[in-house]
Amino acid sequence: MHLTKEEERILNGECGEGTRKAMELLAAIGDAYDAEKMVPISRAHAASSGQEGDLYFVELLADGGARCKVPTSTNPVYDIEYFHNLSDFIPKDEAEVARRVMEAYKRVGAILSWSCVPYLAENIPLYGEAVAFSESSATPYVNSVIGARTNREAAQSALAAGVVGKTPKYGLLIKANRKGTHLIKVEAALKDEFDYTLLGYYVGKQIGYGTPVFTGVTRQPSTEELINFCAMSNVSGAISMFYIPGFTIEAQTVKEAFQGDTPQDKITVTDRELKQAYEVLQTTSGKIDFVMLGCPHYTLKQVEGVAKLLNGKKLHDGVSFWVCTSATTKMLAARTGYVDIIEKAGGYVVVDTCIDEPCWIAYKNKVGMTDSPKCAYYRRFKDVIVSRPKDCTEAAIKGEWK
Amino acid sequence: MKSSEIVLKCHKIIGGCGEGEAMVSHEPICFYLTDPKTGVVREKNHELAGKNIADKVLVFPSGKASSVVQIDGIYKLASNNHAPKALIVKDVETVLVVSAFIVKVPLVNRLEKDPFEAIETGDFVKVDADKGTVTITKQKS
Numbered sequence: 001m002h003l004t005k006e007e008e009r010i011l012n013g014e015c016g017e018g019t020r021k022a023m024e025l026l027a028a029i030g031d032a033y034d035a036e037k038m039v040p041i042s043r044a045h046a047a048s049s050g051q052e053g054d055l056y057f058v059e060l061l062a063d064g065g066a067r068c069k070v071p072t073s074t075n076p077v078y079d080i081e082y083f084h085n086l087s088d089f090i091p092k093d094e095a096e097v098a099r100r101v102m103e104a105y106k107r108v109g110a111i112l113s114w115s116c117v118p119y120l121a122e123n124i125p126l127y128g129e130a131v132a133f134s135e136s137s138a139t140p141y142v143n144s145v146i147g148a149r150t151n152r153e154a155a156q157s158a159l160a161a162g163v164v165g166k167t168p169k170y171g172l173l174i175k176a177n178r179k180g181t182h183l184i185k186v187e188a189a190l191k192d193e194f195d196y197t198l199l200g201y202y203v204g205k206q207i208g209y210g211t212p213v214f215t216g217v218t219r220q221p222s223t224e225e226l227i228n229f230c231a232m233s234n235v236s237g238a239i240s241m242f243y244i245p246g247f248t249i250e251a252q253t254v255k256e257a258f259q260g261d262t263p264q265d266k267i268t269v270t271d272r273e274l275k276q277a278y279e280v281l282q283t284t285s286g287k288i289d290f291v292m293l294g295c296p297h298y299t300l301k302q303v304e305g306v307a308k309l310l311n312g313k314k315l316h317d318g319v320s321f322w323v324c325t326s327a328t329t330k331m332l333a334a335r336t337g338y339v340d341i342i343e344k345a346g347g348y349v350v351v352d353t354c355i356d357e358p359c360w361i362a363y364k365n366k367v368g369m370t371d372s373p374k375c376a377y378y379r380r381f382k383d384v385i386v387s388r389p390k391d392c393t394e395a396a397i398k399g400e401w402k
Numbered sequence: 403m404k405s406s407e408i409v410l411k412c413h414k415i416i417g418g419c420g421e422g423e424a425m426v427s428h429e430p431i432c433f434y435l436t437d438p439k440t441g442v443v444r445e446k447n448h449e450l451a452g453k454n455i456a457d458k459v460l461v462f463p464s465g466k467a468s469s470v471v472q473i474d475g476i477y478k479l480a481s482n483n484h485a486p487k488a489l490i491v492k493d494v495e496t497v498l499v500v501s502a503f504i505v506k507v508p509l510v511n512r513l514e515k516d517p518f519e520a521i522e523t524g525d526f527v528k529v530d531a532d533k534g535t536v537t538i539t540k541q542k543s
């Protein structure tokens with residue numbers, strides 16, 4: 001990869017050891033992909049996690065004095081104070097890793113969004129911008145719905161790009177690599193956001209790695225429907241980009257999405273396939289101990305939906321009811337009155353927190369319900385049934401799911 | 403016992419030198435699905451299930467699984483001194499580059515011969531990524 005004089009200087013350590021490490025990683029990635037050069041990015045999103053590999057790299061940069069050059073937001077870890085006040089179960093060393101991770105991201109000057117949907121509020125790319133967004137559900141949203149350009153980044157490569165303000169030009173930053181691979185003919189009704197969850201889960205599993213192009217979608221999918229598709233297609237597969245011509249921004253026609261090429265494969269999705277996907281997720285029934293919503297983090301509209309279902313109701317004594325969201329959304333939800341309604345019913349609205357964190361250890365041997373196959377996939381619980389948000393809420397009131 | 407030495411050119415991705423016994427996997431590898439305390443692959447039905455990748459020169463087609471688990475997996479192996487000594491791959495992606503970078507293990511691809519034909523499990527392999535060479539000592543009886 002060709003480096004400019006300024007990039008060479010960074011690599012020689014003239015801008016500090018932390019920034020040098022970031023540049024070293026980016027140069028290696030450039031070499032791996034035979035990138036000709038680096039290009040400026042406008043923003044980045046680091047899929048921070050409370051894990052040791054993540055801690056090592058962010059501290060390496062922070063201790064070396066690196067600071068983010070462009071806005072760089074962060075993924076959820078967990079609300080340490082909140083959970084440790086609530087429970088004695090969480091191992092102290094886990095809390096220490098999480099605390100150090102969060103502190104190091106602060107030292108590198110990241111936007112401490114602790115949200116997996118930062119493109120909605122805290123760090124919003126524009127059409128055509130080159131960015132470095134890790135988080136497997138954020139990558140396809142940013143590419144497909146917004147029409148910005150990002151590769152499938154790791155937390156570390158995204159953070160490095162945020163620190164240097166550049167990334168190697170390869171992969172999905174190049175128009176020719178953004179062409180469709182699979183034609184997906186939708187004959188299913190796609191009534192609500194949960195149907196998009198099932199669609200994502202099914203399509204991800206069918207094609208694995210690729211860029212699906214959809215036909216047969218009859219109306220503009222909502223923000224929440226698109227978020228669910230992005231998240232769930234990356235539980236069962238690796239989908240960094242997709243097209244719904246007429247509704248997503250980058251290609252107006254199927255032909256344009258395939259850039260004139262023919263699809264590698266064609267798949268038809270009817271109500272039958274979605275029903276089959278749903279049935280696979282029904283792993284058990286009967287008494288439940290918890291409900292977990294907000295994987296990915298719930299939007300304000302989704303929090304409102306939960307509040308409407310719980311208004312004037314009382315959750316079953318034996319069921320813990322959790323809604324995960326961003327600090328920004330909780331602030332608005334509190335102001336609007338939704339948090340009050342959920343708390344009066346006996347539920348919790350928690351910020352900064354991912355389902356895949358040690359703070360949920362109290363539920364390790366418990367059975368729960370969620371609307372998210374991604375939440376179920378992490379296997380932090382004994383068993384998790386996946387169904388519509390309405391089903392989860394009703395089951396939480398009754399104490400069981402039949 | 404006689405041995406013959408073959409030197410192949412390769413493409414450096416992460417620099418450094420590493421040598422050891424080769425272990426060949428025709429299936430992609432997820433480092434998270436190894437035991438961090440020993441280096442033994444515990445992924446059921448994997449070609450390397452039950453085998454130990456610690457201190458080996460790993461030859462495999464590509465990485466797999468999400469960035470978070472892959473990177474955490476190799477980092478935990480390295481913390482216990484059970485990381486592989488070098489990585490020889492066919493298809494490289496960002497996550498694998500990051501994985502090798504944070505544990506400082508040389509990573510190379512594009513050998514001048516198909517690594518799955520040139521290298522067998524048990525061969526002694528030396529990877530000098532900085533020089534761009536892979537030296538294979540065949541162990542034939």
